[in-house]
Structure formats: structure tokens, C-alpha cells
Amino acid sequence: MNNELLQKYNTPVPRYTSYPPANFFKDDYTAADYQLALKESNSWEPKSVSLYLHIPFCKKMCFYCGCNMCPMAPENTVKSYVDALKSEIQLASKYIEKSRLVSQVHFGGGTPNAIAVEYLKEIMELLFATFTISADAEIAIECNPAYLDYKYLDELKKAGFNRFSLGIQDFNKDVLKGVNRDSSSIPVGDIIKYLKNDSKNVAVNLDFIYGLPLQTVESFTETIAQAINLRPDRLVTFSYAHVPWVNKNQLVLEKKGLPSNTDKAKMFELGSKLLLENGYKAIGFDHFVLENDELYIAQQSGTMHRNFQGYCTRNTTGQVYAFGVSGISQLYKAYAQNTKSVNEYISAINNGEFPIKKGYSLNNQEIATREVITELMCNRQLIWDAISARFNMKANQFKSLVNYNEVLLRQFSDDGIIQYSENNIRITDDGMLFIRNVAASFDPLINTQNKQYSKPV
């Protein structure tokens, strides 16, 4: 890792899980705006859509957590929450064209497996009864393995789940203890075997984080080596995002001592190297998949896409309808986010109202910029002819619509981060760590307001 580049580019930049980033959403976006956006969403391609369900509860708070979560609520509140979630699905479905195929369902959190599995089954039954779920839909759930047992896994499979994302973070028990997290109740290898045992269609992802207290370059590499032995279908190595202004608990980690930037970059470098040497293919920046994975195939053909739930393929996954607290619907022309408060959410739904807290209506320049940033983050490259054709424009016309800055591009090129020509920009292997910085150079909003972001490393 080149220290000079690290000094120059390790500056706060958005993670671009959406464009504009969620901290640009406006408070004056209303439930009426969302209702209109839902109706309009029916006319946008692709025809296949995704559903996102948020279960915010967690049995224990991990100090590093940057997710929208809350401590476990009493049983009657959990029940009221699940009832409200079902009502929200019914309310929104009145405006959504039901013949559209649902290609992806994702339960995220918080910890979806923190609540009784019967609740998850009830929600799934309602989804099947309300929407047209594709026979080969991906039905995914994020699970904390500390709270899984075999019966729970059986019930999840019966309910239709076929992709399980297990939050491992690290196999080292001391690291987990330091961040207030329990380790898996069953050996992770046994969970994977059990899930895949009688079905070829079940896939397992493992999540890891590097940059936590007590992690060393050696210990994290050892964790990745253990993960490789378990052969998960996908593996994500998240860079720890230190955002104490969002989650004050993270300050505890500062006191415990965070690894240096150089060590953090080495963890990423050595972890990636090990994965690549052992048959995994890099997707975007921090995802790794086996060679036969549809994401790798999509990346090879330049048709990778991304939404708040992670990477997906442009062919199969379109707009996202989100349900539950903090859920963000990602429609072609708008984002709409629900309130983060469980009580506010339940009472809005019980009054028959959409619990919208904020949102954003995109103009044409923002839709074009979103395309550029998504393309870069997913496919590592921009081919101006191809991208402008999607907007029925000539390349030069399209470049002037987005924030094309030749001076900055030359600088990235001189620093070995990109290779570029008139029709093409490609992120180099060495430049992958700073892909967010290149994306930010196309972002006209980034310097317009005083926002805080995590650093690339």
C-alpha cells in the first residue's frame, strides 16, 4: 500500500449505497409524495421488483454497529410491530402493480432472527398471498448466528428463505468480546452444512468487519483463512465505518484502541489476496463470490447493479419497496424513508398512514449521476457510449449533464487509480481502495452541504 496515496485519498467520502446518499434526504418529503411515487413506480423498467422488510430488534448491542437497530422490545411491542409491518404491506400493495414479478425479498435489521420465527413465517405468507413472487426469487435473511438453533433454521427454510447472511465479523472470540458480541451458538461450518444439506438452492453468505479493536493483520488473515475453509457462497469484508456521530457506542472502541490506517489497509489487502488465491472472485470493492455465482457472471458482462441490500444484477432487480422502521424504498424517481421510531411507526400505521419521515425526488441530473456512480461502484468502469445510450443521448451531451471533471480524472490517472480514454474509465486494481473517491468526483452535491462521512480505509 502506497502511504502517499493513503494520505492523499483517505478523506471522508460517501459509501454511495445510494445516490444521492441518505443524508441528503429531505424532511419535507411527505406520505402523499410517497403515495404518488408508488403509483408512478409501476411505469418504470425493469418489470421485476424487490421487497425489503426491516426487523430492528437486537438482543445485545455491538459497539461498532452502524445499522438501524434498537434493543429488544417486550413481547407485546414486537407483536404490535409485526402486525403493523403486515398492515404496511397491505397498504402499499394497493398502489403497486401486483402482476410485477418479485425477484428478490430481503429481511434485514437489526437482527431478523431475534424475533420468534412464527412472526417471520406470518410475514412471508402475507407476501406470497399479496405479490407475484418469482419461482426462482432470492429470499434472503440476515442472521446473527449467536441466536440460531436447528429448529429455527428448519422453520426459516420451510418459510421459503434460500439465502442466509450470517454476521460473523471475526472468528476470534476476544475480538468479539471486545465489541460486546456473542459468538455463534453452533459452529458456523455446521450451520452451513445443515442449511445446504438437502437443497441445492440454498446459499450462505458470511459477513466480516476489519478495523476493530484487538484485530491484527495476522488475526484477521487467520479469520479469513478459516472462512475460506468453510466455502461460503459469498463473503463480505466490510471496512469498519467509524461514525460516532450516528452511534455514540462507537466511542468505546476509540478508547479500546482502533488499528492504524496502515494496518487496516493491510488487513484488506491480505484478506483479499487470500480469497483471490483460493478461488474467490472480487465483486465491486469488498464482496467475494465463487466463480459460478450470478454476480460474477453479471460483473463479467457489465450488468452488475446495487441497491441498499447489496449487489444484484441489472437484469433481475429493479425498484425496491421497503417495509418497517427506517426502511428506504428505492424507486426510479424517488427515495422514501420510514420513521426510525418503533412507536411512531406503529401509531402511523394504526392510523392508516404511511410512516414516511423523509425522502428525495430525483431530477434528471441526479438520475444520470446515480447511473454513473452505480456503474463505477459495481462494474469498476464507465463506457460513455453505452451509458449515454441508456439516456438516449450522445456521450458528450451526457458528460456535460454529469459532473465530468477532466482535471480530477487526470490526477486520478497520474496517481494510478484509474486508466481513462475519451470513451472509457476503468478503476485499476491498486485504485479499488479509492473507488469511492472517483465516484465522489462526479457528485455535484458532495460539497454543497456540510455532511460527515466515513473514510475509505
Ligand SMILES: C[S@@+](CC[C@H](N)C(=O)[O-])C[C@H]1O[C@@H](n2cnc3c(N)ncnc32)[C@H](O)[C@@H]1O
Ligand atoms: C444488520 S447487520 C447483520 C445481521 C445481524 N444484526 C448481525 O449482526 O449478525 C449487517 C452487517 O453490517 C455490518 N456492519 C454493521 N456495522 C458496521 C460498521 N460500523 N462498519 C462496517 N460494517 C458494519 C456487519 O458486518 C453486519 O453483519
Ligand code: SF4
Ligand atoms: S451488528 Fe447486528 S446484532 Fe450487532 S447491534 Fe448491529 S444489527 Fe444488532
